[in-house]
Amino acid sequence: MSAENLIYTLLSLPLLASALVLLFRNQPNLRDGQAVLLGIISAGAAFQLYLLPTGASLTLLELAPGLTLSFTPEPLGKLFALVAGTLWPLATLYTIGYMRGAKEKNHTRFLFFYAVAIHATMGIALSGNLLTLFVFYEMLTFSTYPLVTHKGDEAALKAGRVYLGILVASSIVFLLFGVIGVWAMAGTLDFVSGGILAGKIDPFYVPALLALFAFGIGKAALMPLHRWLPAAMVAPTPVSALLHAVAVVKAGVFTVLKVGVYIFGIDFLKETGGSEWLVWVASFSILAASIVAMTKTNLKARLAYSTVSQLGYIVMGMALATPFAASGAALHIAAHGAGKITLFFCAGAIYVAHKRTDIQDMNGLGRTMPITYTAFALAALSIIGVPPLAGAWSKFMLMGGALDNGYLLVLGVLMVSSLLNLVYLGEIVIRGFFANPTRKLKGVQEAPLTMLLPLSMTALLSLALFFAIDLFIIDFGG
Amino acid sequence: MMQHLPILQVLLPLLASPFAALLRGRDVAWGLTFVTTGLAFLISIALFFQQRAIGETMIYELGNWAAPLGIVYVIDAASALVLPVISGIGFIATLAARQLVAAEIDARDHGLFYAAWLLTIAGMMGQVTTGDAFNIFVFLEISSLSAYALVAMGAGRDRRALPAAFNYLILGTVGATFYVIGLGLLYMLTGTLNLADLAERLPHVEETRAAFTAMAFIALGLFLKMALFPLHFWLVPAYAHAPSAVTALMASTATKVSVYVLIRLIFGVFGVEFPGLADAVGLLVLTLGIAGAFVGTLAAIVETDLKKLFAQSSIAQLGYMAIGIGAMSATGLAAAFLHLFNHALMKGALFLAIGMIAAQAGRATMGTIQGAGKQIPITMTAILFGGLALIGVPLTAGFISKLYLIRALLEQNFWLLAGLTFISSALALAYVWKIIEAAWLQPRPNGAPVLRETASQYIPAWIMVVATLGFGIYATPLVEAAFAAAHVFIPSVAGAN
Amino acid sequence: MIVMTDQLLGQWNYYLVIILMMIGFYGVIARGNMVKKIVGLNIFQTSVFMLYISMGKVAEGSAPILTGDPTTVYSNPLPHVLILTAIVVGVSTTAVGYALIIRIQESFGTIEDDDIIAQLDDEEETA
Known part of the structure; x- marks a missing residue:
């Protein structure tokens, strides 16, 4: 297929899936089966698009004079589309297992908005200009809101308010401001290699404009705009997987990276030093979130803060303003995606099989859930950055980038953060395998196969990524 | 026939009005109104395309008396854009009125209701079309007097409509009288009332204090009519207690027409170059606009009556216009025209949907x-989309107007004001989401009446929703028309969009 | 001195207009009684009528009826025509206003602003 057709395919498959979900709402197996099947096709399409050379472009329509809804897959976008495309069928399969296992209600509504959210994510990944990106960014926020509030109780509503409030307010007040600011100054919103702002803006204002984006993209969960992420933990676990690995936060850091590389331009940022402040804000976010994560005993809450911290890496990769660090950041989107989705899948499996959410309550569970815990351990090691797992490469490249630009202190931040990761993620693995159970457990008691299969596959993905790394390193030029 | 279209669109509803008053039986009067507004809508659309095609100002001389002695009707890019809004909303609101009026107005009064309804539409169309400043006043009073009567007709179910209509009458008349005072001063200075002629003669006397005073009186009068903060107190009770159909019609058109007349006089007659205009009116309007945006939005957040809530939101939206x-620039004016158009669509959708609920409950x-x-998913979805458009979510019409509004501010380097505008529009999320949460995420209380919806009830609102989304997804022609309208008053600068 | 007197006395019509205008406006704003508000509104409008009519007067001008004599100076008839329209509008406004007052009296039993507001506040509280 040509690149244009692949773009159409990737954008329309999730919409088709959501339409079919509604159509087959009374035949659960058909409804769920087609979603997984379409997901697998989209993973294939994303992979094919990834291998095609860049240069294709597609304009869907013209919103207003000079403002088009258009799609231009470039390496970074294709990588993100690949991550989302691959994790979507796995996440859907897992969702089906979880929703049935945990006896949640309203499956149809849930699967519908899940697919719409994937559509929005694809739109973000393939967007050819800032306006398109913004349109799908907002669509993603609104389509995930019904998922976050799925339970419909008072706690879910409250979490939904925080979720929507922070994400929409930040995007309208800061992000849109930044977008229109760029439009007014540069006269265009297209993503161009090397950026569009060089020479169009007084270097004095670069840090301020960058701040509009860094804090406007609330989905990147840069402290202090991270509150929505732990709040959204009330949602069913597949939603957490969607938020943390496939779609929402990844869309956030992807947008930060894309704006840094294709709107500002790495060289322009380096020349003006406009992103230096962001390095330190990201460092703070990385360390502070890790420390908060250690104090949480609810498994999902701990994983949520771990995500906040890991997102800081990606923002920092952009802020370091070297091609090497930016490549590391892009790689981290994939590596952290595979790792974090596994961790959440495992958390959901533990909940479905044993109804446990508190870490102190999970002593010895590893012996009854060997597959789940092995997968958990692999993913945890990847996030910590231990070879031979994917996370090792991205951390290595970030450190290299920090050295290139002489940020020695950042090197220390990254190392301390790895140690903290080891402490708060290692604790869960160690309790699982070595501590004595608090309650009696008998034999092997795993979650259903529809959940085990996805989580083993994503765990193996973390391993496989390490060896196939050449394929995923994007050269942003030097 | 074709060359008489500019007068026909005003004349049709004006002439149909006395017949409607005489007709008995609810469907006859409604049918006449429906056909008349439909024809007016078709004519104004034809005029729009005709004007766009020839790209020049079309002038219709009443009784073949040439300006400046005779009265002329002017179809230029600006009036051609605003006319379909008024007649279109009038037509859709009439479509909805059949059910709403049957539910809310005593059957004996239907003829009178539609008579006033047609008069107010005719008055608004006249204000937009006429090229004579005193004619504007006459049409302003025609539309206002019938609007007072329409608001008061809400008294059948809600007696608070009466004092609301009375206050509206007092303030409306004061506003119109201010306008006439300003006009008198202008006439003394120039000896003409034709808008184009005025614009030509004013520069010779622009340094006089009388000219400045005239501008102040006219602006103040129109601020009152367009409910610019802090002169907005008449609006909320009038909209809240009027019959639902009247609220839908007026919220989308009445204040918009005054905005249009303000633009026509301030920019078309005085002109941006007029001494003191940018400082006095420009700065004042900016300040009052942003203050209104905040006051209206915050008041909407704490309001529990939906009609009042969206009336407060109208104050905020008028602030954006x-x-x-x-902003005193072509982009700013284009943004004002865009928002005038888009806001009419969104508020129309919202008030029509809410009206259907109010008529039942x-x-x-x-x-x-x-x-x-x-219970009523289709109606509530219309409210959801209308609300999203008010916040300015992408792919809705509200997004497009905000895009150009902010761009206009940034072009003039009003960064702080742009930031404040963003904050106030983000606050709109609070009152919209309050409704969404209540409707979709909370259980129906025990014993609450069962709400129903039929196609004839939600179709009018949905026509507006589809338009709101349509003009959000493909706004190019609209944006071009809005810039053409803006360039009537501020000629385009080479290279500018 | 002559200039001063001329300004003060020569423009007496404008002073009259402004005094009337302020009296009317005060009535509209300060009175709680709705009938008095309408009366105030009428005075306010009348002052504007005066403004227009007095501006139509041309010094030494006669009534604008064609005499056939080319040296005749006529007063300007246009403001009179305009005000004829404005008077019609004013009368209509007054009529609508009084109609509303009658309905208000029927339904609230009072035409005092404060009393009506008090009644409505009570309603809100009990609702």
């Missing part, structure tokens, strides 16, 4: 719609 005017409050998402 004022900001566009205050007696009142539309937060309590009425609690858990209604499952």
Whole structure:
């Protein structure tokens, strides 16, 4: 297929899936089966698009004079589309297992908005200009809101308010401001290699404009705009997987990276030093979130803060303003995606099989859930950055980038953060395998196969990524 | 026939009005109104395309008396854009009125109701079309007097409509009288009332204090009519207690026409170059606009009556139009025209949907719609989309107007004001989401009346929703028309969009 | 001195207009009684009528009826025509206003602003 057709395919498959979900709402197996099947096709399409050379472009329509809804897959976008495309069928399969296992209600509504959210994510990944990106960014926020509030109780509503409030307010007040600011100054919103702002803006204002984006993209969960992420933990676990690995936060850091590389331009940022402040804000976010994560005993809450911290890496990769660090950041989107989705899948499996959410309550569970815990351990090691797992490469490249630009202190931040990761993620693995159970457990008691299969596959993905790394390193030029 | 279209669109509803008053039986009067407004709508659309095609100002001389002695009707890019808004909203609101009026107005009064309804539409169309400043006043009073009567007709179900209509009458008349005072001063200075002629003669006397005073009186009068903060107190009770159909019609058109007349006089007659205009009116309108945006939004957040809530939101939205005017640039004016157009669509959709609920339940409050998402999903979805458009979510019309409004502010380097505009529009999320949460995420209370919806009830609102989304997804022609309208008053600068 | 007197006395019509205008406006704003508000509104409008009519007067001008004599100076008839329209509008406004007052009296039993507001506040509280 040509690149244009692949773009159409990737954008329309999730919409088709959501339409079919509604159509087959009374035949659960058909409804769920087609979603997984379409997901697998989209993973294939994303992979094919990834291998095609860049240069294709597609304009869907013209919103207003000079403002088009258009799609231009470039390496970074294709990588993100690949991550989302691959994790979507796995996440859907897992969702089906979880929703049935945990006896949640309203499956149809849930699967519908899940697919719409994937559509929005694809739109973000393939967007050819800032306006398109913004349109799908907002669509993603609104389509995930019904998922976050799925339970419909008072706690879910409250979490939904925080979720929507922070994400929409930040995007309208800061992000849109930044977008229109760029439009007014540069006269265009297209993503161009090397950026569009060089020479169009007084270097004095670069840090301020960058701040509009860094804090406007609330989905990147840069402290202090991270509150929505732990709040959204009330949602069913597949939603957490969607938020943390496939779609929402990844869309956030992807947008930060894309704006840094294709709107500002790495060289322009380096020349003006406009992103230096962001390095330190990201460092703070990385360390502070890790420390908060250690104090949480609810498994999902701990994983949520771990995500906040890991997102800081990606923002920092952009802020370091070297091609090497930016490549590391892009790689981290994939590596952290595979790792974090596994961790959440495992958390959901533990909940479905044993109804446990508190870490102190999970002593010895590893012996009854060997597959789940092995997968958990692999993913945890990847996030910590231990070879031979994917996370090792991205951390290595970030450190290299920090050295290139002489940020020695950042090197220390990254190392301390790895140690903290080891402490708060290692604790869960160690309790699982070595501590004595608090309650009696008998034999092997795993979650259903529809959940085990996805989580083993994503765990193996973390391993496989390490060896196939050449394929995923994007050269942003030097 | 074709060359008489500019007068026909005004004349049709004007002449149909006395017949409607005489007709008995609810469907006859409604049918006449429906056909008349439909024809007016078709004519104004034809005029729009005709004007766009020839790209020049079309002038219609009444009784073949040439300007400046005779009265002329002017179809230029600006009036051609605003006319379809008024007649279109008038037509759709008439479509909805059949059910709403049957539910809310005593059957004996239907003829009179539609007579006033047609008069107010005719008055608004006249204000937009005429090229004579005193004619504007006459049409202003025709539309206002019938609007007072329409608001008061809400008294059948809600007696608070009476004092609301009375206050509206007092303030409306004061506003119109201010306008006439300003006009008198202008006439003394120039000896003409034709708008184009005025614009030509004013520069010779622009340094006089009388000219400045005239501008101040005219602007003040129109601020009152367009409900610019802090002169907006008449609006909320009038909209809240009027019959639902009247609220839908007026919220989308009445204040918009005054905004249009303000632009026509301030920019078309005085002109941006007029001494003191940018400082006095520009700065004042910007300040009042942003203040209104905040006051209206905050008041909407704490309001529980849905009609009042969206009336407060109208104050905020009028603030955005004022900001566009205050930017004193072509982009700003284009943004004001865009928002005038888009806001009419969104508010039309919202008030038509809410009107259907109010007609059934007696009142539309937060309590009425609690858990209604499952009972009347189609109506509530219309409210959802209308609300999203008010916030300015992409792919809705509201996004497009905000895009150009902010761009206009940034072009003038009003960064702080742009930031404040963003904050106030983000606050709109709070009152919209309050409704969404109540309707969709809370259970229907026990014993609450069962709400129903039929196609004839939600179709009018949905026509507006589809337009709101359509003009959000493909706004190119509209944006071009809005810039053409803006360039009537501020000629385009080479290279500018 | 002559200039001063001329300004003060020569423009007496404008002073009259402004005094009337302020009296009317005060009535509209300060009175709680709705009938008095309408009366105030009428005075306010009348002052504007005066403004227009007095501006139409041309010094030494006669009534604008064609005499056939080319040296005749006529007063300007246009403001009179305009005000004829404005008077019609004013009368209509007054009529609508009084109609509303009658309905208000029927339904509230009072035409005092404060009393009506008090009644409505009570309603809100009990609702």
